[in-house]
Amino acid sequence: MPRINAVLTSAAKSLANSESPLLDAEVLLCKVLGKPRSYLRAWPDKRLETDETAAFETLLAKRQTGIPIAYITGSREFWSRNFTVTPDVLIPRPDTECLVELSLQLIPANQPARIIDLGTGSGIIAVTLAAERPHAEVCATDFSLAALHVAQYNARIYQTDISFYQSNWFVDVPASKFDLVVSNPPYIPADDEHLRAGDLRFEPQQALVAAGQGLGDIKAIAESARYYLDTGGHLLIEHGYNQEHHVQAIFKHYGYHRVQTYQDLSGQPRVTLGCISP
Numbered sequence: 001m002p003r004i005n006a007v008l009t010s011a012a013k014s015l016a017n018s019e020s021p022l023l024d025a026e027v028l029l030c031k032v033l034g035k036p037r038s039y040l041r042a043w044p045d046k047r048l049e050t051d052e053t054a055a056f057e058t059l060l061a062k063r064q065t066g067i068p069i070a071y072i073t074g075s076r077e078f079w080s081r082n083f084t085v086t087p088d089v090l091i092p093r094p095d096t097e098c099l100v101e102l103s104l105q106l107i108p109a110n111q112p113a114r115i116i117d118l119g120t121g122s123g124i125i126a127v128t129l130a131a132e133r134p135h136a137e138v139c140a141t142d143f144s145l146a147a148l149h150v151a152q153y154n155a156r157i158y159q160t161d162i163s164f165y166q167s168n169w170f171v172d173v174p175a176s177k178f179d180l181v182v183s184n185p186p187y188i189p190a191d192d193e194h195l196r197a198g199d200l201r202f203e204p205q206q207a208l209v210a211a212g213q214g215l216g217d218i219k220a221i222a223e224s225a226r227y228y229l230d231t232g233g234h235l236l237i238e239h240g241y242n243q244e245h246h247v248q249a250i251f252k253h254y255g256y257h258r259v260q261t262y263q264d265l266s267g268q269p270r271v272t273l274g275c276i277s278p
């Protein structure tokens with residue numbers, strides 16, 4: 001029976017196309033053993049049972065075909081919480097924590113607020129905001145019913161009370177006013193070559209691709225959100241690092257004030273924020 005360190009070394013070699021072969025192998029082995037990564041470091045000479053080796057090889061074979069780790073393990077961490085993910089939803093990205101951080105700055109703790117997350121996917125934004133701001137009323141939409149089921153499951157796990165709507169952006173949201181409209185919408189142009197590489201190949205296209213050079217959904221949201229925002233309310237949208245000027249122009253065109261763009265430490269996707277002034 002093979003030892004943990006030998007299994008990991010050989011698995012990492014077989015994942016040469018991954019950007020993080022050893023980490024991938026470790027995460028998959030942890031999934032099989034039901035242990036944290038520290039266990040692998042503490043017991044490198046432990047021998048695997050036959051059934052553990054077989055289960056690991058099954059997961060490894062999936063990874064060798066390129067299937068993202070999060071779809072194989074069925075989960076991904078976001079804002080220190082573990083979220084269930086399936087191939088029906090975008091894999092949560094650490095960049096989206098920037099949007100959550102800005103949202104939390106706008107919503108004081110212990111005060112009521114009304115928030116809507118458009119295109120909720122696995123529910124990371126809505127669930128995190130509801131958990132961090134328990135006095136807020138949180139709604140979330142997606143037009144994918146399969147995605148909404150994943151988000152509802154995550155909302156239940158973290159005991160958050162979120163109203164979910166299957167809706168094309170605001171179309172089927174009951175008339176109401178919000179203090180915060182947040183969205184990480186699709187924003188990749190259809191001809192972007194990254195769509196044919198890495199994890200993106202396996203993620204739902206409707207979560208990634210937007211018409212109009214990636215700006216179509218951002219425009220649709222900015223246009224309609226102003227009717228749903230209360231005076232003083234804010235719209236926050238995540239977008240690509242190279243879309244800042246276009247997104248700012250869209251916000252200004254639809255009458256948002258104090259338009260600013262922020263980026264997280266990775267410097268990759270950005271968040272543009274605008275507000276409805278009295």
Ligand SMILES: C[S@@+](CC[C@H](N)C(=O)[O-])C[C@H]1O[C@@H](n2cnc3c(N)ncnc32)[C@H](O)[C@@H]1O
Pocket residue numbers: 089090091092093096118119120121122123124125141142143144147167168169184185186187206207208217
């Ligand atoms: C980039 S993903 C973001 C998912 C999640 N909010 C996150 O940050 O991980 C965009 C989401 O918008 C949803 N979506 C795309 N077009 C939509 C539309 N017209 N109306 C509602 N949701 C839409 C997709 O199904 C997908 O779940």
